[in-house]
Amino acid sequence: MAKALLWLRNDLRLADNPALAAALDEGEVVPLYVLDPVAKLGGASLWWLHHSLASLRDDIAGRGGHLVVRRGDATKIVPALARKIGAVSVHAGQAHEPWLRESDRAAAEALARLDIPFHRQRSALLLSPEHIASRSGDPYRVYTPFSRAAFDAVHPRSPIAPPDRLAGGGRVESERLEDWGLLPTQPDWADGLRGAWTPGEAGAWARLGDFLEDDLAAYARERDRPDRSGTSRLSPHLHWGEISIDAVWREASAAKPDGSGKQTYLKELLWREFAGYLLWHNPKLAVEPLRAEYASFPWRRAPAELRAWQHGRTGIPIVDAGMRQLWQTGWMHNRMRMVTASFLVKHLLIPWQEGAAWFWDCLVDADAANNAASWQWVAGCGTDAAPYFRVFNPVLQGWKFDPDGAYVREFMPELAQLPDKFIQNPWEAPEDVLREAGVTLGKTYPRPIVDLKSGRNRALAAFKEIGGKG
Known part of the structure; x- marks a missing residue:
């Protein structure tokens, strides 16, 4: 029987997986995941990846199949394995991360030399980013016109059922996931992650069901309250592809009742889409400001203040609560991401790349597009960015979105x-x-590491130095 190689990346699921469906059309499928060091995954991502792969491995085994896992250079492993098993084709989801796009290019060239076709399917995003452009033919640089065009263009796939049988890969040599050492041991800092999350496809669908039933109707009103369960918390499941973005859009669109909650949530999904679009058209999004004038911004080098921010010891309770939520659970409420990021880049004038790097290491939903685009938005140097004069007052943000202090008390017991x-x-x-x-x-809690009024004035002066305009 003909064999096809399924190269899994951020699509760790069996349902609604177009690359898997295309591979099954070829015959027997050998599913493969390659842990390539080029991705430079953070600690929280590695924790999630271990459990997501373990869940997928069990799901495949339950259907008579075998998940092959390898560690190393994917551009060499994929062609070599395809040749070894006599694959008639290789299938994968389309990637927007720069390192995966480069891996795709190199792997495609190697496979072409072997006369093995390499097929990629839209999987991580609702729309293929290369196919969306403004009337002038250039990529969109502002969210609102992008969202209008994208909303009209979104036509999610019909559901693709998971296969009943997935024979293949049983005789192919595989490494042991447990030997990869993805889980922390000394110290084991993942207890909070274990209590907060259920990685895997089943966990993703359960989370979606709970959100649609309990929180979608009030989403527009509750999503900015970190002290309440008003957001979907689907971001890590979507990032790892344990549930497809098509499925989330379909299910949310069909949910009752109609109203502002549903429409607001769909627009938030399009913000995720916009981030992927920006990264596709700007592969250096994680390291270079999109607005050229910010290359000369007078950032400060303040390692002690950076450490205080990282460890939730700034003396500003709402900022510290956000940073401790991040460390304890591998996730942070979106409103708090904006507040903590604004404090770092504006009150402390520490480069946004430093904050993005810390989030990358600590977030279970660390996504190259969302992380970079969001930090550039807060710093004022991205497309559709927050204006330079928008400097969140964290105390006022705390009073507005955590009025009873429940969120602060949860993560700041002192x-x-x-x-x-x-x-x-x-x-x-x-x-x-x-x-x-x-x-x-x-002693028991630090005094503020910066006077908020002075920090704001210093930030405004710095932005004026480069001719900041909002």
Whole structure:
């Protein structure tokens, strides 16, 4: 029987997998995942990847198949394995990450020399980014016109059922996932991740079902509240492709009732689409500002302040709560991502690339497109960016979106006994209030590492240096 090689990347699922469906049309399928060091995955991503692959391996085994895992240079492993098994073709999902696009190019050349076709299917995004352009023919640089064009162009695939049988790969040599050492041991910092997430296809569908039933209707109203469960928390499942973006769009569009919650959520999915589109057209998005004038921005080198931000010790409770949520759970509420990022790049004037690198290491949903595009948006140097004068006041953000301090108290136990009046600004609390709450500023909790008003003024002056315009 003819064999096809399925090269899995960020599409770790059996349902709604167009590359798998195309491979099955060829005959017996050998599913392969290659851990290529070129991706430089962060610690939280490696934790997720281990559990996602283990779940997929079990799902494939339950259908009579075998997941082959290899570690090394995918551009060599894929052609060599395709040749060894006598594959009639290789199938994969279309990638927008620069390193995967380069791997695709090199692998395609090697496969062509072997006369083995290499087919890629749209998988990670709703639309193929090379096919969307403005009326002038240039790529969109602003979200709103992009979203209008994209909304009209989105036609999600009909559901693709997972195969009942997936024989193939059983006699192909595979490494052991457990030997890769993807899980932390000394120390084991993943306890919070284990409590927060269920990686894998089944976990993804369960999360979608809970969101559609419990949170979609109120999404427009609740999505900015970190103290409530108002967001989908589907980002890691979507990033790893445990559920397809087509399926999420279909299910959300069909959910009842219609209303602002549904429409707002669909627009948020298009923000994800826009990030992928930007990365496709700007492969250096993670390292170079899209607005050229920001190449000369007067950033500060402040390693001690950077460490304080990374470890949730800035003395600003809402910022520290966000950073501790990130460390403990591998995820951060989107509103808090904006607040913590704004504090780093504007109040501290630390380069956005430093913040993006920390998020990349700590996020279970670390996505090359979303991470880079979002940091550039906050820093003011990307397309459709926040204007230079938008400097979030983190205390006001705390009062607005965490008015009772529930979010701060959850992740900042040392402040839990403070009254609501001072939970966002403990440095303004009288000594007797601090003493009764068990808080000693400078000891049990740090004083702010920057005066918020002075930090804002310093940021505005820096932006004016490069002729900042909003």
